[in-house]
Amino acid sequence: MIAVKKNWMIYATLLVVFWGVWGAFSSLPTSLYGYPNEMVYIIWSFTMLIPAYFALRGNRFDRRPVAAVYGLLAGLTGAGGQLLLFQALSDGPAYLIFPVVSLSPVITVLMAVVLLRERIQRLAVVGVVAALAAIVLLSIPGGGDGSNTDGPWLPLAIVICVAWGAQAFFMRKAALLGVNDGTTFGWMTISGLLLVPVAWAMMGGLPGGVPWQAPALTAVTQVLNAAGALFLVMALSRGKAAVVAPVTNALAPVLTIVLSLAIYQTLPSLYGAVGIVLALAGSTLMVYSDERRGDDATASGAGAVSPPREATAP
Template sequence: MRDQRNWILYAGLLVLFWGVWGAFSSQPTERYGYPNEMIYVIWAFTMLLPAAVALRRERFDRRPIAAVYGLAAGLTGAGGQLLLFQALSNGPAYLIFPVVSLSPVITVLMAVALLRERIGKLAVTGVVAALIAIVLISIPAGDHGSADTGSWLLLSILICVAWGAQAFFMRKAALASVNDATTFGWMTISGLLLVPVAVLMMGGLPDAPWQAPALTAGTQVLNAVGALFLVMALSRGKASVVAPITNALAPVLTIVLSLVIYQTLPTIWGTIGIVLALGGSTLMVYADEKREETPQPRLPSAPLAGP
């Protein structure tokens, strides 16, 4: 039986790995013009490393239910990533990312409606604060003018739904007693299955100096390990809490690291988002700790039998 309170530990590790990854993830493209599709390809192969480590500790679950939920989680995640590249080629990133960032809303709605998860008023306040923070942090600086609504909006909505459903399927796998290593193993297989699609999208392998794939591999390992921690956090905590808290705090760490490394100040919206993310996450963790510490009512003991 998993310790349900361990989700805080794994969520924290996820925030650490994804926060650091976010601060350096753009470097291959900025330094060497490395295509996003090639970054996806390398990311898919870096998933093999944490998958191998995880599968050394847990047996691969061969049940059909494990394959269904594992592939569902993997294909919605990897498929959403490929759709993101297509959306960015057709529309403005400053509008696409705020739409995509609403994916935890999908997770929360699915968890409450389909998994019957219940969260207290204090945790609800934290979830709302975290969701608002995610959107605010996604708002970039500067006046970008207007943008015509096109296919990118539909793609952004599809990505939002796909990534929100991914967290839901991870949680469903855990409720079906599928171990973390198996779920992550199927996610790795799903990512590799879409590698040929990514190669076709960019029209073949690009010419680039060796530093580009090396730097990409170094940063994407952080992404891959973070994905494993997401599986582990969702197998122990409520999807309606884990998804908002991790999606809110990872960008906060990225912003802080960017401030230190690149001397980049957050926007006013980003600053407000940071405050809301920290406050909302604190409320959710406090509510979870309070729920765990609440003593459960004891059942009356049966009377002793008489002589």
């Protein structure tokens, strides 16, 4: 038991480090070298093949149609969010974008309430209120160095938040239907590659006159992104989701915020700082409430006559 606990802590720590560093440095290829956002997406989609190989090792690829449907839904919403994220990062600061994106559990829980008729808990209501307040505060101009904090990044960040919230919902549905993590991650990789022609068409062809440092830096940062996704799967399969999910949902954006503020040597306004805190607090409350509701459902099922089902990661 001690070894298992240590294993999930190792993977969760790696996830926070990888995603935190990726978030802080992911916009550098575009800001330093003018590398197209679409090209960043294309390189990311191919780096997903690396963790997909490890995710599918020792796992049977589920060929059921339901696995394909929910895998593609999860993959397309995730990949579409990635495509928009790279554009958002070229328009606005990472220390404001990632707090908004971290509010995606709000969408996941609201979808569960509307589509699955699940009841929302009081903590989740507090989380929704904090999330709405955070978006309002983060939308106030003049949040940092005054150059790019009031651009079009906020609508993009909100769309990404919705897309990734829907992705988590579809991943949960897949898990409830018995689809293993390796299969879901495999479909996520396939979905990312399916959108490569879309990114290519948006870009209008291969960019010319770009130094080799641009694709190299992109590949390094996006490998961190792709590997972080695999660490999330590994952490959730080894640890308690109620502990792992808040850690990944809060600490990775915090690391991104700290690194971004240090790298770009800027500070958010008072409204921006309060908005960041409310966004992280709201997303954490939503995840904690959602996982606690799942634990209560599992406990009530254990007391029934029928044997309990094995818990699955969301």
